[in-house]
Amino acid sequence: MNADKFIIDKLNEAIQSLYNAQVPQNFIQVQRTNREFEGDVTLVTFSLLKTSRKSPEQTANELGNWLQTNVSEVERFNVIKGFLNIKLQSSFWLSELQCIVNKDNYGVKPANSLGQRVMVEYSSPNTNKPLHMGHIRNILLGWSVSQILKANGYDVVMVNLVNDRGIHICKSMLAWQKFGNGETPESSGKKGDHLVGEYYVRFDKEYKAQINQLVKQGVGKEEAEKKVPILLEAQEMLRRWEAKDLEIIKLWETMNGWVYRGFDITYERLGVLFDKTYYESDTYLLGKDLVERGLAKGVFVKKDDGSVWVDLTADGLDQKLLLRSDGTSVYMTQDLGTAQQRFDEYHFNKHVYVVGNEQNYHFQVLMLILKKLGNAWADDIYHLSYGMVELPEGKMKSREGTVVDADDLIDEMVNTARSMSEELGKFDELTAADAYKVINMIGLGALKYFILKVDPKKTMLFDPKESIDFNGNTGSFIQYTHARIKSVLRKAAELELSADNRLPEAIQLNDKETELVKILTNFPEIVSQAGDNYSPALIANYIYDLAKTFNQFYQDYSILKEQDKNIQKFRIILSRQIVRVIKQGMLLLGITVPEKM
RNA sequence: GGCCUCAUAGUUCAAGGGAUAGAACGGAAGUUUCCUAAACUUUAAAUACAGGUUCGAGUCCUGUUGGGGCUACCA
Numbered sequence: 282m283n284a285d286k287f288i289i290d291k292l293n294e295a296i297q298s299l300y301n302a303q304v305p306q307n308f309i310q311v312q313r314t315n316r317e318f319e320g321d322v323t324l325v326t327f328s329l330l331k332t333s334r335k336s337p338e339q340t341a342n343e344l345g346n347w348l349q350t351n352v353s354e355v356e357r358f359n360v361i362k363g364f365l366n367i368k369l370q371s372s373f374w375l376s377e378l379q380c381i382v383n384k385d386n387y388g389v390k391p392a393n394s395l396g397q398r399v400m401v402e403y404s405s406p407n408t409n410k411p412l413h414m415g416h417i418r419n420i421l422l423g424w425s426v427s428q429i430l431k432a433n434g435y436d437v438v439m440v441n442l443v444n445d446r447g448i449h450i451c452k453s454m455l456a457w458q459k460f461g462n463g464e465t466p467e468s469s470g471k472k473g474d475h476l477v478g479e480y481y482v483r484f485d486k487e488y489k490a491q492i493n494q495l496v497k498q499g500v501g502k503e504e505a506e507k508k509v510p511i512l513l514e515a516q517e518m519l520r521r522w523e524a525k526d527l528e529i530i531k532l533w534e535t536m537n538g539w540v541y542r543g544f545d546i547t548y549e550r551l552g553v554l555f556d557k558t559y560y561e562s563d564t565y566l567l568g569k570d571l572v573e574r575g576l577a578k579g580v581f582v583k584k585d586d587g588s589v590w591v592d593l594t595a596d597g598l599d600q601k602l603l604l605r606s607d608g609t610s611v612y613m614t615q616d617l618g619t620a621q622q623r624f625d626e627y628h629f630n631k632h633v634y635v636v637g638n639e640q641n642y643h644f645q646v647l648m649l650i651l652k653k654l655g656n657a658w659a660d661d662i663y664h665l666s667y668g669m670v671e672l673p674e675g676k677m678k679s680r681e682g683t684v685v686d687a688d689d690l691i692d693e694m695v696n697t698a699r700s701m702s703e704e705l706g707k708f709d710e711l712t713a714a715d716a717y718k719v720i721n722m723i724g725l726g727a728l729k730y731f732i733l734k735v736d737p738k739k740t741m742l743f744d745p746k747e748s749i750d751f752n753g754n755t756g757s758f759i760q761y762t763h764a765r766i767k768s769v770l771r772k773a774a775e776l777e778l779s780a781d782n783r784l785p786e787a788i789q790l791n792d793k794e795t796e797l798v799k800i801l802t803n804f805p806e807i808v809s810q811a812g813d814n815y816s817p818a819l820i821a822n823y824i825y826d827l828a829k830t831f832n833q834f835y836q837d838y839s840i841l842k843e844q845d846k847n848i849q850k851f852r853i854i855l856s857r858q859i860v861r862v863i864k865q866g867m868l869l870l871g872i873t874v875p876e877k878m
Numbered sequence: 879g880g881c882c883u884c885a886u887a888g889u890u891c892a893a894g895g896g897a898u899a900g901a902a903c904g905g906a907a908g909u910u911u912c913c914u915a916a917a918c919u920u921u922a923a924a925u926a927c928a929g930g931u932u933c934g935a936g937u938c939c940u941g942u943u944g945g946g947g948c949u950a951c952c953a
Contacts, residue, residue, distance in 0.1 A: 315897065325896055327933065337933085363933085364897060407953080447953060561953085588951065597881080605951040612953050641882065642948050668884085669946075705916070723916095735891065738883085740946065742890070751916055753902035754891075761916050769913040810894085822892065825901085832917060841912040878914085 283377055283802050285311045287354070288322050288367060295347040302332050313799070319359060320366030321799065327363050337363030371790040374798045375851075381801055381858050382782045388432070388804040389865045395434040400627055401427045403635035404548075404555070407444045408540040409453045410478035412547050412687035414670045414743060415637065421732050421871060422667055423635040424553040425817040428869045430633075433812035438627060441555040442619070445537055446562045451518040453477050454532055455511065456484035466539050472546065472688065473539030487511050550691055551725070552871055559619070565610070568618025571654065572604050580653045591650055601646055616647055624658055631661050633815065638666040638738065665815050668740035670732075685745065695724035697749040698757075707878060719875045723757050726872045730756025733870050734821035754825050756872055759863060762828040764878045766860045769840055773853050776841065782854055785847035793834035797855060800827050804862050808869065817870055824866040831859055 289309050296304055308328040314320035326333075326340045333340040338360055345358035345365050354373040359366050381387050403423020406412055412420075427437045457464070457480040466473040488511055495505035506512075521529045548554070572589055575581035581591050581603060589604035603614050610618075623632065634644065644664035651659035672685065698720040702708055708716040731748045735741045751757040773779070790798070803823070811819040840856065843849040867874050 310896080312894085312896080316900095317898075323897090327896080330933085362897065444953065449953075565953095586951095599881090599949070602951055607951080609951085611951070615953090637947095638883075639947055645882090666883095671946090701916080705914095707914085707916090731890095739891090740884070744890080747890070747903075750903070755902085755916090757916065758902095761914080765913055765917085767913090772913065818892090822901090829901085833919095835913080836909090836918045839912045843912080878916090 283380075284322055284369065284373070284799070287373075288324070288348075291348060291352050291355075292324060292344065295344050295351070296329070296332065298351075299343055299347055300332050300334075304329065304332055308332075314366050318361060318364075318366050320368045321795065322367050322369070324365040324367070325363065326365060341365035371788065371795070372786065374790055374795055375784050375786065375788070377802050378798050378855065378858065379784050382784070382854060387858075387865070388808050388862065389869065390432065391434040393434070394436060397435050397630040398438065398627060399430055399435045399631040399633060400438045400440060400623060400629045401430070401633045401635065402440050402442055403427075404553075405442045405444065405636065406544060407449060408474075408477070408537050409449045409481045411472070411474040411543065414672075414685040414687065414690065417551070417687050417690070417728070418667055418670050418732050418741075419635050419637070420548070420551055420553055421729050422665065422737055422817065424551075424871045425733055425820075425869060426633065426635070426665065426815050428871065429808060429811050429815075429817065429820070432808050432869060435631070435812075438556050438629070439554065440557045440559060440623075442559045442561065442564075443541075444561050446522070446533075446565060448515055448519050449481070450533070450537075451515045451522065452484040453481040454529075454536055455515050455518055456480040456487065457536065458532070459487075466542070472543045473541070474543030474547075475686075475688070476543075477536055477540050484511065484515070547687055547691075550688075552873075561615070564619050564622070565615050566618075567622055568610055568614035568616070569604070571617050571621060572610075572614065575603070575650075575654055578654065580650075591653070593646065593649060596649060598642075598646060598649070601650075613643070613646065613650075616643075617650060620647070620651060620662070621656075624656070629658075629661065631663060632658075633663045633665050635665045635667070638668055640664075641666055663815065665737065667737040670741055670743050673742065673744050685743070690745065691725065691728065693745065694728045694749060695720055698724035698727065698751075701751060702878075711877070719878050722873050722875050723751075723760060723878065726756035726760055726867075726874070727751065728756075729870060729872050730759070730821060733817040734825075736818045737816055754822075756867075759824055759828045759867065760872075760874050760878060762832060763860055763863045763867075763874045764876065766831065766856050766863075767876050769835075770853065770856055770860070772841055778841070779846075779850040779853050782857075784854055785850055788845075788847050788851055790851075791838070793830065793837065794852070794855065797827075797830055797834060797859065800830060801855075801858055801862055804866070811869075820866050820869050824863055824870075827859060827866075828863060831856075 289311055292309050293303070296302060310325040310328055312323050312325065314323040324341070324344065326337045326344070329340055330337060333343070335343070341360040341363060345360060345367070348355045348367060349358060354370050356368045356370045358368065401423055404416065404420050406416060423439070427439050431437050457477070460483055461480065464476065466476055469476060488509055491509045491511055492502070492505045495509065496502055500508070518529060522533060572581060575591065576583060576589065581589050583589050586606040587608065588602060588606040590600050590602055592600050594600065601613060602611055604610055620632070623629065636644070641664070644662075644666070648659050648662050651662070702720055702723070711719065727749060731743070732741075734754065807819055807823045811817060838852070840849065840852045843852060864874050
């Protein structure tokens, strides 16, 4: 947005000179000129009318005239209704492009760190079942937002919180004990998390069967659901776990170990990492001292049965339980404790929780309680709330087998990438190892881009079949465009055309060239906005725009066959910057781009 | 019931209170004299409904309808 800032400065001078006045910053509304009009930047004059005391057209004309006579970078202007469209000289855009060329880490690494630490929690799986579609959205968002924050100068700490304890974990353990016959990932060849997940499903099946049996015996349904023998066994197992029963702990460690190894494979395939992993079995007792603090401050109240509550009705919320009557804590209490622990440990300036929007209320309450406890840093917590992923057939329910498994989905994407590439004969010149790398990049790129291009907070529809369409606004279109530009540049190098990065000065840019430079100069602004809004979607749509605009440009203008050497040189340097920005932008989405495909 | 959220072409997504609401897929019709046709061009097609605020509303406010979520001594 350098051009905007430039024009805003000049407009300030113009207003001072013409009307002898100064206006607040937000009164000068500058935007990109719509495609159907001539111009680069546009001033909306309505907010200036009180200052100019003229009609919109008159104001626009006066300002336009002033700019044209006093600012050499302004080539010409036109006025339509209250809009002043300003066209800048080619030389302005050339110098803008030269700035980009000269910056090593254009848009992705600020000159200096902000010295601010931000913690990003994402993924946060349960250890009783494999990762699914919803987790994928979480993981991709968490990773991408972390990269974007880094690009904005933050020191990012990526953390995972594994929910490795509780009744649901005991359910799969119990089912394995009963029906597993000693099956292990090694003996069965199954991925650990999938194996454990199967026993979780098995438990549910058995649980339902036992309910039906009880109902048949004349027990009421509600009562039956609570008195099912297998559920009572699971509860007993949880009790023994909490009592640190050696046999149970050993089983728990073994089965969780299988799951972790399974998760690690999935994380690796998705290309994500964590700086630190927290386990709920370590943290579930945290938060009790906060309860004491709250009671002492009078923020919490203890009821006659010993349970502890916080009353948030004055804030428009409900009462919330923090300690059960038996003295054990609940999810909220643990989360409060965990947040406090992390703050004490890291003194973060921001803490981003990537968690689904079904927990909006939970986080609202969490932040409010932390604030009531007197923690100013509660305001630095941001719940990156994302919408559900829906399937064309309807809701995903893990117990009903309508989930899309993360590993299966990745396989499907990569396999489709392979068969499409083979069909098009793309790998004829690549070694098997290179081809393998490329199809992984394509398959995963398609998946990641499809998920991340959607505004996080919106519910999105994921159609596995459609996502593997490699046409249109997709990751593979961008990867392909990147590979093609690379190919042009290789050819240019072979022909020994313009090796250096010094732009010629006296050339006239056409519309598409100017547009490309405009888009390129916008990159840092987009990265910054994406960071402010925690939204990779802004970057995804930006890169698509860049790639598409290049394709349009290249359809009409030549590079290798261009006769004018100065123009040719400009176009080669421009192309270099485009591939650079595409590559860096995609990296912020966690997507790698192949050199050839 | 209460609270939160969403509603844009046939479909999936865009649009910091600004001009004639953009793309993509699918439909119709075209285009290989520089790279790699996974491309490009043209074309038909949308702001759920009713009010309000504003010079100006897809965007803000109110109501209606419809979808989703939350409202556990589960996590």
